Amino acid sequence: MASNYKSIIENGYNLAKSLKDEGKIATYIPELANVDPSMFGVHMTKNDGTDFGIGNYKEKFSIQSIAKVLSLTLAIKTIGEKVWNRIDVEPSGTKFDSLLLLESYKGIPRNPFINSGAIVICDILITHLDNAPKDFLAFVRNLSDLPTLSYSDKIADSEKATGYRNVALCNFIKSFGNIKNDPAVVLDFYFDMCSLEMNCQQLSYTFSFLANGGRKLSNGEKIITNSQSKRINALMLTCGFYDESGEFAFKVGLPGKSGVGGGIVALYPHNYTIAVWSPKLNPNGNSFRGMKLLEEVTTHSELSIF
Amino acid sequence: MASNYKSIIENGYNLAKSLKDEGKIATYIPELANVDPSMFGVHMTKNDGTDFGIGNYKEKFSIQSIAKVLSLTLAIKTIGEKVWNRIDVEPSGTKFDSLLLLESYKGIPRNPFINSGAIVICDILITHLDNAPKDFLAFVRNLSDLPTLSYSDKIADSEKATGYRNVALCNFIKSFGNIKNDPAVVLDFYFDMCSLEMNCQQLSYTFSFLANGGRKLSNGEKIITNSQSKRINALMLTCGFYDESGEFAFKVGLPGKSGVGGGIVALYPHNYTIAVWSPKLNPNGNSFRGMKLLEEVTTHSELSIF
């Protein structure tokens, strides 16, 4: 069966690689523009303990918004369902940094994976943890078994210098009272959080607790409850890909999350976690080749939850 | 195992019944207002051929928007993926009959389950079938094994007389060129389609092909391909409950579709199909008790896809 998965993914990888890459590298964070656009890797971690990778799966990249799933996990672990008093769980239907819906919904972000929602999650963590940036890092180090993992100052600084729209979002939410701390402090943490770097192997391993009922694969440590894990998976399915979330559910059929660095992580509950990376993005801000690979894999297999 | 399902559902039923029903009956279609608000039934059809029901599961009700899944199925069966040239597959993020997004997206409905999308599906069927109302009815009669099933003139006429917003939607889309036939003809079919009546037992049986890879449970007849079936399930998960779709995925975690008549159908691929009915609706237009029952059932079981 492992060999079966492997050949399906190899076929998907080769097909996606053979396509002309129509995507464009994200340039709005200057530091991201320096990445080699031809990079392409994929790695699968199975719940049975086996794993394998193809291509540049050992090259580190900026996981960007993928980290929002981890900060949400820590927030739920910390204050439980009270998170949902300040953020909704609905797809946004519009661009990932839209202010439109924030205005209609009086400062309540539509979900924790659009920028506004992730900023409110940062605010929650700052309020409830001793030292949110340090504590969040420790949390991810434990999840990933990477004790030296650090924020990338270069990426964080690059985004801080140009992230005017996130400054706008944070202050706009503050004006509705749904940010409790100083916007500058919240944004600093937000930019740090998005600056984490991993390779595909580390990423698929880090997320495997969500395919495993909320427990770490390696030692069974309970990170969150099974029910919380299911709900985070549901959120990834409905909201993980900005305004291409429906398309991803439709074509791939797995819970997942993408980042503008070109990474995507997806998972099949009770089965496996897969991470793919290719820097060039389609018009909706998701990795062009990554989407093609995953679409190919689930179309030609039974690897979808539907 | 069958007994296990049964006791879980009985518990959910009893809990939902014990709650004060905070919902309100839909009154915008006058004929719907005549329903007994205390009705409450549930029925499960399992892929292994067993089935059971509780409460008023043999009382017929107006399935309303639930029929949109069936018309979409027939459209896909008829013209395949070309359906998606005229309708998108994204959650709308706004009220089910909003004109806002239609304006932004130049007459392309966000998905086939909001009214605008279902109206375009009707238009497609009129173009490609000899007699859309008759052929659609024949299609549902076959799916349901109910050879005498008919449109309810009383319901259809009641909605025709008051459905100004649907007239607005259809003409608005026509102004963008995405309705090809006479708006009055398209709307007549649309109101007919929404007027179908079934009971919970019939409804769960009718939808069981979607839990069975696109094939009828009774005789294995292929209605659509396995891949098409998976995609319709994905669409139900992301778009089946208007602007409560994210909430349903989050709390229930199953593909499903609701109607303003108070019916909900949901399914667990390769396992079972469940139909529930209670007429009073929550503020988002979904059955108050139906939602509670399904939430209870999947929270206290492994009956979710996540």
Next chain:
Amino acid sequence: MASNYKSIIENGYNLAKSLKDEGKIATYIPELANVDPSMFGVHMTKNDGTDFGIGNYKEKFSIQSIAKVLSLTLAIKTIGEKVWNRIDVEPSGTKFDSLLLLESYKGIPRNPFINSGAIVICDILITHLDNAPKDFLAFVRNLSDLPTLSYSDKIADSEKATGYRNVALCNFIKSFGNIKNDPAVVLDFYFDMCSLEMNCQQLSYTFSFLANGGRKLSNGEKIITNSQSKRINALMLTCGFYDESGEFAFKVGLPGKSGVGGGIVALYPHNYTIAVWSPKLNPNGNSFRGMKLLEEVTTHSELSIF
């Protein structure tokens, strides 16, 4: 002084005529597309009884939305300030047939000069007059001293056959309860009202009561009160040119109203009324040459209210 006006307008006319006409004829009403695009005329009626015209000022054209000022006048004459219970007096800030704001404002049109507002005015007239189409025609015949003026069936039928967006608007407002009569009847009258034809001379004469405190120039007949006349002028200034209303106030500085037939009427209270016609429209739906002429005239004279 009369000669002075004349030479200023002649200069404006010649300058506007010398410009390459970058406008485009309105084609969404098929019948309007048959007009000779080179037509260009202007006519001024002064309160002192003198008048003069240049170019094709004796050619009839479809006055279209300009008629909305006359139907508003009749509505105010009929039920007074109660009109404002059902329509607001604010600029819309968006396209003339937008449904966006109608949704936000629960079916209350932003002002009586956008399509939605004019449709509600038609509904008011149908409710309060014996025979709205006939009575409105009689009212305009008296204002214009044109006893044989009639609706153009050709124009009205052409618009009826293609006016899906107006059908959408009318039914959408009906769904909020702000249309009291049958939408089909309201729309018939609306399309008739917009089908009136006049030439520049007739148009400037017809509107001169608004430059004359609400009284007909010829015989002093009181059409509306001085205060009502001032308010209609204010509305023309703030809302007369769709989403170019601010631009017109800014550059021309006179109350006025345009139509997609290429006509514009404007007036300087207590002084004069001017009508100009040239069929090709700028991207905002207002006559390209007409706007240039009026801008030129008020920039090089003291002929603005500011």
Next chain:
Amino acid sequence: MASNYKSIIENGYNLAKSLKDEGKIATYIPELANVDPSMFGVHMTKNDGTDFGIGNYKEKFSIQSIAKVLSLTLAIKTIGEKVWNRIDVEPSGTKFDSLLLLESYKGIPRNPFINSGAIVICDILITHLDNAPKDFLAFVRNLSDLPTLSYSDKIADSEKATGYRNVALCNFIKSFGNIKNDPAVVLDFYFDMCSLEMNCQQLSYTFSFLANGGRKLSNGEKIITNSQSKRINALMLTCGFYDESGEFAFKVGLPGKSGVGGGIVALYPHNYTIAVWSPKLNPNGNSFRGMKLLEEVTTHSELSIF
């Protein structure tokens, strides 16, 4: 004639004073909440040199947004029509600090009197003047003949500490590239600009150049051209009162500008300038009593431009 004006205004003042003041003091700038809500004053400066005041017309108040007309005037004086490459001249149709339209129009504010537009004006002045805050103050000191006029640090600091929405607006526009300087610097100047304090007498005198073809009443000094003056008046008429601009034009019929401090200035070109102050605001953010007084005055006189 002077006595005539006076008695009309006295009547308006007395009537507005006799009404129950349904307004509410602005509290979002904490310092403004300390004002005595019973204050009510009015002052008229006529072009013929005469003037008079009633009530608390010698009490200073925070003129707030009224200052936006003065910063616009200085921007036009400095770079002329190039201002309009970065700001539009259309009414916004929505709340004064809405981000909705900014998003549709890619960072181009709808007009210079909503917050976003005034912030862009500040940015323009910073770019083109040696020291914008100092130079703007000098400009207003000359206009007002108040050589010791200063910014109110107390008001500016109070707004800086709570003005999250303006921070959001400024950074949002910056994200579209329509702010050229550091957002923090632009906002500092913006808050300073809005902190100016005058009494009704000073305010009506300061604005009288706009009723006088762009020239100071006292010495005929040319501030801007006659044509520029007319256009600023047109802008005040269409955009001076947030989303009550149409209502003000409709009921009062004069160019004017309001501030959340409860001040309003209005003018009749070639005739007079009037300033009124009463701190309690109606739901649209304009002085309740001030609006009533002006409405009364123009309804019972010929003092409207229409």
